[in-house]
Amino acid sequence: MTRPSAQLAAAGPTQTLRLSGTWTLHALAGRVNELTRLLSDYGADRELAWDLTGIDLLDSTGALLIWRAWGRERPPQVALRPEHDAALLRLARVPRAPAPGRMGDFLEPVAFLGRQEAKLLDNAVGFIALIGYMVFDLFYLVAHPAAIPWREVSASVYKAGARALPVTALVGFLIGIVVSYLSALTLRTYGAGLYIIDLLGISIIRELGPLLAAILLAGRSGSAMTAQIGVMRVTEEIDAMVAMGLSPTLRLVLPKVLGMAIATPLVSVWVVAAALFGGWVAAYVLLGISFPYFFQTLPSVVHPDNFWIATVKSVAFGVGIALAACHFGLRVRPNTESVSAGITASVVTSITLMILLDAVFAVAFRDVGFFTP
Amino acid sequence: MINVIEARGITSRLGGQLIHRDLDLEVQHGELLALVGGSGSGKTALLRHLVGLTRPDAGTVRLFDVELARTRRLERLALLRRFGMLFQNGALFSALNAFDNIALPLRELRRLPEELIRDLVMLKLSLVELEPEHAGRMPAELSGGMVKRVALARALALDPELLILDEPTAGLDPDRSRAFVRLIRGLWHELNLTVLMVTHDVETLVDLATHVAVLAEKRVIAHATLPEVVALDHPFARSFFGDQRELIHSRAGRNQT
Numbered sequence: 001m002t003r004p005s006a007q008l009a010a011a012g013p014t015q016t017l018r019l020s021g022t023w024t025l026h027a028l029a030g031r032v033n034e035l036t037r038l039l040s041d042y043g044a045d046r047e048l049a050w051d052l053t054g055i056d057l058l059d060s061t062g063a064l065l066i067w068r069a070w071g072r073e074r075p076p077q078v079a080l081r082p083e084h085d086a087a088l089l090r091l092a093r094v095p096r097a098p099a100p101g102r103m104g105d106f107l108e109p110v111a112f113l114g115r116q117e118a119k120l121l122d123n124a125v126g127f128i129a130l131i132g133y134m135v136f137d138l139f140y141l142v143a144h145p146a147a148i149p150w151r152e153v154s155a156s157v158y159k160a161g162a163r164a165l166p167v168t169a170l171v172g173f174l175i176g177i178v179v180s181y182l183s184a185l186t187l188r189t190y191g192a193g194l195y196i197i198d199l200l201g202i203s204i205i206r207e208l209g210p211l212l213a214a215i216l217l218a219g220r221s222g223s224a225m226t227a228q229i230g231v232m233r234v235t236e237e238i239d240a241m242v243a244m245g246l247s248p249t250l251r252l253v254l255p256k257v258l259g260m261a262i263a264t265p266l267v268s269v270w271v272v273a274a275a276l277f278g279g280w281v282a283a284y285v286l287l288g289i290s291f292p293y294f295f296q297t298l299p300s301v302v303h304p305d306n307f308w309i310a311t312v313k314s315v316a317f318g319v320g321i322a323l324a325a326c327h328f329g330l331r332v333r334p335n336t337e338s339v340s341a342g343i344t345a346s347v348v349t350s351i352t353l354m355i356l357l358d359a360v361f362a363v364a365f366r367d368v369g370f371f372t373p
Numbered sequence: 374m375i376n377v378i379e380a381r382g383i384t385s386r387l388g389g390q391l392i393h394r395d396l397d398l399e400v401q402h403g404e405l406l407a408l409v410g411g412s413g414s415g416k417t418a419l420l421r422h423l424v425g426l427t428r429p430d431a432g433t434v435r436l437f438d439v440e441l442a443r444t445r446r447l448e449r450l451a452l453l454r455r456f457g458m459l460f461q462n463g464a465l466f467s468a469l470n471a472f473d474n475i476a477l478p479l480r481e482l483r484r485l486p487e488e489l490i491r492d493l494v495m496l497k498l499s500l501v502e503l504e505p506e507h508a509g510r511m512p513a514e515l516s517g518g519m520v521k522r523v524a525l526a527r528a529l530a531l532d533p534e535l536l537i538l539d540e541p542t543a544g545l546d547p548d549r550s551r552a553f554v555r556l557i558r559g560l561w562h563e564l565n566l567t568v569l570m571v572t573h574d575v576e577t578l579v580d581l582a583t584h585v586a587v588l589a590e591k592r593v594i595a596h597a598t599l600p601e602v603v604a605l606d607h608p609f610a611r612s613f614f615g616d617q618r619e620l621i622h623s624r625a626g627r628n629q630t
Contacts, residue, residue, distance in 0.1 A: 025532050026454070029484040036489075059532040059564075060500075061485075064492055086563045094492075094499040234467070334513040335467035 002056065004028055006038055014077070017042050020054025023062025032065070039069030049077035052084060063087035072096070127327050133249040134257065134323075140250070149255045156259025160221035161267055168216050172271035175212060176204065176278025184286040193287040197294060200279040201302035206369065209272035210264075210310045211358060214317035216271075217264055218350040222325040225256050226346040229329025230339040238330070248330070257322040264318030265311045272310070305369040313361050317354050324350040375438045377402050377535050377567045378423055383432035385418065392418055393429065394591040400535075405561050405568045406596075407578045410588030411609060416571040417461070419588065420539055423569075424458055425449075436535075454478075456535035457528030461543060463520040465512040471498075471523045472508035478530040497526040502556060518549040522556075529560070536561075538570035542577045554580045575614060587613075 004021040021027070028035065042048055052058075052066070067088060074092070105111070141148050180200055187193050229252055232238050238248050276298075283289045328346035332338045378400035385393045392415035400406050410416050421427045423434055425441040434441055439452055465474050475494045479485055485493075498508060501522040512520060521541065528536060541557060542550040554577050561568050572578050578585065579599065586596040589609040595602055603614050 025482075029482055032485055032489060036486075060496055061489075061493060061532065064489065064496060068489075068492065083565075090500065090563070091496060094496050095505055335511065337468035 002027075004031065004035065004055075004062070006035070006042075008042075014047060014049050016049045016051050018051045018054055019066070020056075022057045023055050023065070024057050024059040025061040027057075028061055028065065035065055036068070039065065043069035043071055046075055048075065050075060050079070052078065052080035055081070055084060058084040058087050060087060060090070063091055067091045123327070123331075126331060127323070130249070130253065130323060130327050130330070134254060137247065137250045137254050141254075147250070149251055152251060152255030153258045153262075156255045157263045159224070160217060160256075160259055161263025164217060164220055164263075164267055165270060167220065168213060168267055168271050169274040171216060172209070172212060172274030173278040175208060176200070176275030176280075177282045179203065179208070179275075180279035180282035181286065184283055188287065194289070196279075196283050196287060196289065197297045198301040200276060200283075201298050202306065202369075204275045204279065205272050205302060206306040206310055207358075209275060210268045210314045210317060211354065212275070213268040213271040213314065214264060214321065214354050215351055217260070217267060217318070218321045218347055218354065221260070221263075222321045222350050223343050223347050225322065225325035226329040226332075226343045227339065229326060230332035230342045233330065233332045234334050234336070234339060236334075253322075253326040253330075256326055257319055260318035260322035261315050262318075264321070265314035268310060268314040301371075303369045303371055309361065309365050309369055313358065316357050316361075320353045320357060321350040324353060375402075376400060376435070377404075377437060378569065379435040379438075380419075380423060381433050381435075383419070383422060383429045383434070385415075385422065385427075385429040385431075387415070387418060391591060393422075396432070396588075396592040398423075398586060398593050398596070400567060400569050402567055403565070405558070405581060405583040406570070406586055407582035407584070408569065408571045408586050408588060409573075409578065409613060411613075412573070414588045415591070416588055417539060420537060420569075420571055424456070424537060425453075454531050455533055456537060457531065457533040458537045459521070459524050459528045459539060459541060461539045463512070463524035465520060465524055465527070467512050470509050470511050471503075471515065471519075474512070474523060475527045475530055478527065482531075493530070494526075497529055500529060500560065501526045502552075517544050518546075518553070521545065521553060525556075529564075532564070533566070535567045535569070538568065538572075540572060541570055542572065542574050547576075550574070550577065551580070557581060 002021040004023045004027055005019070007018045007020070009016050009018055050066075055062070063084070072091075074088070080088070180196060183199050184193065184196050187196055187199070229238070232252075238252075241248050241251065276295075280289070280291060280294045283294065284291070325346045328342040328349070332342045376399045378398065380396065380398040383393045383396040383398075384391070396419070398408075398419070408416055408419070418427070422429045423436070425434070425436075428442060436452055437455060439448070441449065441452060444452060465471075466477070469477065472494055475497050476490050479490045479493055494508070495505060498505065503519065503522050503526070507515070507519060507523075512523070515523060521544075525541075536557075538557070542553055545553060557568065557570075558581055560566060570581070572581075582599060584597065585599050585602040587594050587602060587605070587607070587610060589607065594607060595605055595610075602610060
């Protein structure tokens with residue numbers, strides 16, 4: 001491989017530009033700008049004769065450099081090796097076309113806002129449509145109980161619920177310790193240490209347990225559901241299902257929604273148990289409250305309605321997570337970028353949705369679950 | 374002249390099953406070699422060993438007289454740039470449009486100005502006989518034949534010396550398949566390429582290949598010109614070429630010229 005070079009030589013009345021060396025991508029890569037400048041000085045001169053016979057290797061990059069210098073037109077006097085002719089002829093056949101590029105627009109921010117709004121509306125409509133399909137499916141299943149996808153529901157309970165038990169227990173236990181520890185420090189200064197049981201009971205059973213369980217499941221199981229459906233979309237598996245007459249909402253969405261509706265309250269109970277245990281550990285260390293005393297006092301200070309509120313909330317959370325996950329999964333377009341965007345949207349939406357639902361429940365059940373003094 | 378690809382003593386297992394045993398394969402410069410074999414005979418697995426995507430359990434692979442498995446990072450990069458690979462389903466980056474897919478290897482060099490890249494991409498597009506307006510399309514919006522063409526353009530982006538094709542005509546209708554074969558043969562001739570391809574399609578092979586390597590019994594049982602391979606007295610060759618022998622004999626003479 002020799003260095004690509006260009007030399008001017010006078011032969012007779014006309015001047016000749018001799019190019020020599022290896023004109024390939026790898027030889028040229030570092031010197032493109034330098035050679036472009038050098039050649040463009042000569043390119044305009046139509047009288048100049050070009051001698052390319054000194055070039056030993058010419059690939060498309062090399063040919064392109066020369067072609068551009070010529071102004072995309074072969075000058076009248078060119079001498080070249082026959083095997084290099086093809087590369088230049090090929091360039092002459094390339095149609096001139098404007099490059100695909102994006103134009104700047106000063107209205108872009110407004111358009112952006114509009115697009116976001118349209119997207120929001122589109123999502124809302126899609127979400128409602130998904131719920132509609134689900135309702136139709138439920139009617140269908142009432143009429144044809146044999147078509148209920150039990151296996152899928154069971155698999156979804158196992159995947160979203162049973163396999164989430166270790167991580168949810170750990171998180172619940174640690175949150176229990178933290179809440180209990182910080183509360184115990186404050187309560188102790190007022191000599192109200194025993195109220196730690198009321199405090200933990202109400203806050204964990206009614207609020208923290210269901211919310212923690214739901215957030216963990218949204219991150220863990222909701223994202224997995226979106227990914228699964230999204231990839232099925234990319235690989236056209238969903239289209240294959242539709243073509244076979246299988247309803248994707250019946251086979252994919254409904255089992256996930258039912259599975260999450262069953263699994264979330266159960267995981268919530270599990271998180272509550274772990275958090276209460278963690279709370280007791282901290283209460284024992286700081287306040288010396290014994291295990292039997294803690295758990296025997298609990299039922300008398302926490303109204304059982306709190307448990308039912310938590311259960312209803314958890315079911316709603318589970319359904320919300322699964323619906324959001326499936327909605328964004330089904331909206332994935334056939335490319336990989338879209339899958340990751342869908343998963344992000346799914347997790348963010350389901351967590352936001354849960355906080356919203358939680359606020360609604362807090363207002364709706366503000367009078368329920370407290371012992372009237 | 375040195376061999377472009379030289380595989381020696383390749384032994385590999387897939388899922389506990391032996392698929393290659395002490396296999397040797399050489400590809401010489403300028404050859405247009407078709408690798409044929411029954412389904413499940415390990416053709417694609419062999420291709421993956423050759424380009425270094427997987428490593429065989431035993432044996433060595435040399436590309437351009439360099440052992441890929443023993444190269445350092447930069448040397449390996451330089452080596453990988455000397456060949457282009459066309460994957461069976463195109464393997465275009467689905468998040469990039471056709472233009473950016475072809476421009477990607479050029480941009481990765483980080484030494485070419487953007488306007489030159491644009492011209493080069495347009496050149497590659499016209500090489501594979503695609504229109505400039507296809508450049509802005511996403512892979513999902515391209516037909517199967519166009520995906521293959523864009524993938525071929527991407528494989529050719531760096532002006533490779535060696536082109537490796539995995540089932541170039543699979544999934545194309547006979548008409549498009551013939552056009553694609555013509556395209557590859559034209560490029561091979563024009564760009565002075567060495568081509569190694571895996572194929573099932575006898576017609577592709579007859580139209581395209583200068584040499585044929587037969588993969589059977591876990592090794593390459595023959596590597597010769599097409600008429601010699603067709604004449605081979607081996608159960609696989611008999612069943613593979615079977616009733617196509619007439620066709621081959623009529624066309625083989627033409628290809629030799």
